Amino acid sequence: MKMIKFLGILTVSFLSVTLHAQQEKEKESISTVLDAWHQAAADANFEAYFSRMTDDGVFIGTDAMENWQNSEFKEFSKPYFDKGKAWSFTALQRNIYINEAMDMAWFDELLDTQMKLCRGSGVLRKTDKGWKIAHYVLSIAVPNENVDAVVSLKKAKDSVITQELKAN
Template sequence: MKNKFFYILLWTSILGLNAQSTDKEEINLLLDSWHLAASNADFDAYFGKMTQDGVFLGTDATENWQNQAFREFSKPYFDQGKAWSFTAVERNIYVIETGEFAWFDEVLDTQMKLCRGSGVLKKINGEWKIAHYVLSIAVPNENVSELIQIKKEKDSLLLLDFKKKLK
């Protein structure tokens, strides 16, 4: 009886690892094809990979795009055939044990040079979708002081606006 339980446990573990491996492969393909859709200015393919309530946080502190607003902002760029071009050069993917949610981080080669993307994915009807994406410009630590000086004035004004909204 003990041997039977051991083999059932072992088999269940192997199946779980295989499912997680398959999920990671599917997520890699999803993210690569999402970035490719932007490079190809394929609006429908790009937004078809996001959830209906998806969120995109851009590099500017004011860019908290809910799906519909992000579509409206992006549409003219896609229509001109000049969206953005991101290629992942490193990516880590983590899948929750139940296989319903995953999160990731990636380093991207972009027109802004190195950026970092991170996000949350949700499995909907057996298909992975991007629910939340955060894009940030990677700044070497030795350049942070210079960057702070460049953005100091604008950030001070934005901070006042954000603090007003919190009240």
């Protein structure tokens, strides 16, 4: 009986270590996809950039009205890529989480950008072609002590947008 219990504990331990190793491998793959996606934008490589997103991907930008479905985001972005100057984001810090089935992941990252520190977060889905970005949210990081000043700067435009959205 002790031997069966020991073998059970050994099996559970082995499976736990194996699962952890697989998750770490997937996290490395996801990090590689995100880094390559950011690099494709910095290199103004339109095809490489959008090939890392799902066809139904969503990009939420820093402006209140930037909720881009993939086709709209491509249309908006194309002129920037065509000019050879898109945007440049470098991850300074990143956290990645994976579901038990290891087919969905979510992440957050602190970014060094032309807008200074920003926060990116999103969801990736594992496809036949590897991990793809399904949803990405970009936010400008505002120090708490500067929130009042930022709110003051955006108050007028936010009021107009709020009224328009309430009217619909």
